Amino acid sequence: MAPLSKARTALAALRADLAGEVLAPGDPGYDGARTVFNAMIDRHPAVIAQCETKADVVRAVRFARDLDLKIAVRGGGHSVAGMALNDNGLVVDLRRMHDVTVHPGSASVRVEGGAVxxxxxxxxxxHGLATTGARVSTAGVGGFVLGGGNGWLDRAFGLAVDNLLGVELVTANGSTVLATARENPELFWALHGGGGNFGVATALTLKLHELPEFSVALLMFVPETGPEAIRIYREIIATGPPEVGGGVLYITGPPEPFVPGQLVGTLLCAVLVTYVGGEDGLRKLAQPLLALPHPAEVVSAMPYADFQCMLDVPPGLRNHWSAEYLTALPDELVDIFCARAPSMPVPSSCRHVLFPQGGAVAGPPEYPVPYRDAAWTVHPFGVWEDPADDEKALRWVRDVRADVRPWRTGAVYLNFIGDEGRDRVVAGLGTENLNRLARVKRQHDPDNVFRYNHNIPPA
Known part of the structure; x- marks a missing residue:
């Protein structure tokens, strides 16, 4: 750490140089700026650089290196482990950098690093275009894509990382590089799942796909009907086209208009069928589910961006999530999954989730994304308000993982988990991939400056 006088002089210079704002403890707005999605995270950075330009990012990184400050990078701030923050270091806050430029002619889009x-x-x-995004509207694009990126459109359009065309990056020495299939191709490969290990992504270019119509069927079932509903949904996924997706979510009944008022606060099994197409096609696919008795439903064509907000969870709640990727979804596992739902905190915003894979998710095997061949994903998504529920929620997440152990592939999507130890990082990247990633890390970040992530130490 630099002497106090040097640090004060450097901080004053940073405040003068940045187009954005610089916040330190005691400044107005500091406490709000250090708040992230997960209310269990309470960290106090020494400096928060709210960058507005790529030049701001370069200046902030060089400031931190000169003072030997730890660096964390914040885009959306959704990481359950709070990786967007540190204690007594610098946070490069990208949230003011959220411009999005669509290029319809080339079916591509440039997204700044702070966009959600x-x-x-x-x-x-x-423009009638879209690309695979997260399952909520508030997640940061940069962390989502660089971590792999699965979402409602992945069976039709592939993982988000499969649609990555280029990354503009500020590296650990404060230089700027462009990574594409032709320019810095090894770094480009590493950014397909290696996350924020290699620098600060100030902009990403993504491939777009035509999406003139999008339709959704959200059906609410009482818990006793859950096993039958899931088996029917499993068959719809198995026999339907890749344009059909969605998932199963045990939830606490949401407010109107989605379900009648008397179901608010009760445990429900929600089956969500998404469809890249019109409502008529969706109704044909979902007909076996629609025929099953259910107390509430929403079946409609709707703009994809509107749907993305439909299942948003508000910030400021307590969070703990994890995931396991599954070889199959046999009847025995369906029953086990359903039996575990009542043990989550109810009422709460917790979600006991199953997602299908398949379709375009199984595409480009060359990237460091080892979970492509899984059939299903179980994702215990713990979100609750009362600290008194902490132990119950954490135990529920652990129990869900234990339940599915006989069917797990061993791989995992790192964006779905927090800090679960080194073995899980290896599971999220693959052993052979990790060795190659470590060599890329050595080239671009030999001092492991960017380590507030699922870390890849340099070789």
């Missing part, structure tokens, strides 16, 4: 999904989806929607 709603920025991306609202910009592409008027």
């Amino acid at each position: 999904m709603s920025h991306l989806d609202r910009a592409t929607q008027p």
Whole structure:
């Protein structure tokens, strides 16, 4: 750490140089700026650089290196482990950098590093275009894509990382590089799942796909009907086209208009069928589910960007999530999954989730994304308000993982988990991939400056 006088002089210079704002403890707005999605995270950075330009990012990184400060990078701030923050270091806060530029002629979009999904989806929607995004509108685009990126459109359009065309990056020495299939191709490969290990992504270019119509069927079942509903949904996924997706979510009944008022606060099994196409086609696919008795439903064509907001979870709640990727979804596992739902905190915003894979998710095997061949994903998504529920929620997440152990592939999507130890990082990247990634890390970040992530130490 630099002497106090040097640090004060450097901080004053940073405040003068940045187009954005610089916040330190005691400044107005500091406490709000250090708040992230997960209310269990309470960290106190020494400096928060709210960058507005790539030049701001370069200046902030060089400031931190000169003072030997730890660096964390914040885009959306959704990481359950709070990786967007540190204690007594610098946070490069990208949230003011959220411009989105659509290029319809080339079916591509340039997204600045602080954009969230709603920025991306609202910009592409008027053009009838979209790309695979997260399952909520508030997640950061940069962390989502660089971590792999699965979402509602992945069976049709592939993982988000499969649609990555280029990354503009500020590296650990404060230089700027462009990574594409032709320029810095090894770094480009590493950014397909290696996350924020290699620098600060100030902008990403993504491939877009035509999405003139999008339809959704959300059906609410009482818990006793859950096993039958899931088996029917499993068959719809197995026999349907890759344009059909969605998932199963045990939830606490949401407010109207989605379910009648008397179901609010009760445990429900929600089956969500998404379809890249019109409502008529969706109704044909979902007919076996629609025929099953259910107390509430929403079946409609709707703009994809509107749907992305439909299942948003508000910030400021307590969070703990994890995931396991599954070889199959046999009847025995369906029953086990359903039996575990009542042990989550109810009422709460917790979600006991199953997602299908398949379709385009199984595409480009050359990237460091080892979970492509899984059939299903179980994702215990713990979100609750009362600290008194902490142990119950954490135990529920652990129990869900234990339940599915006989069917797990061993791989995992790192964006779905927090800090679960070194073995899980290896599981999220693959052993052979990790060795190659470590060599790329050595080239671009030999001092492991960018380590507030699922870390890849340099070789």
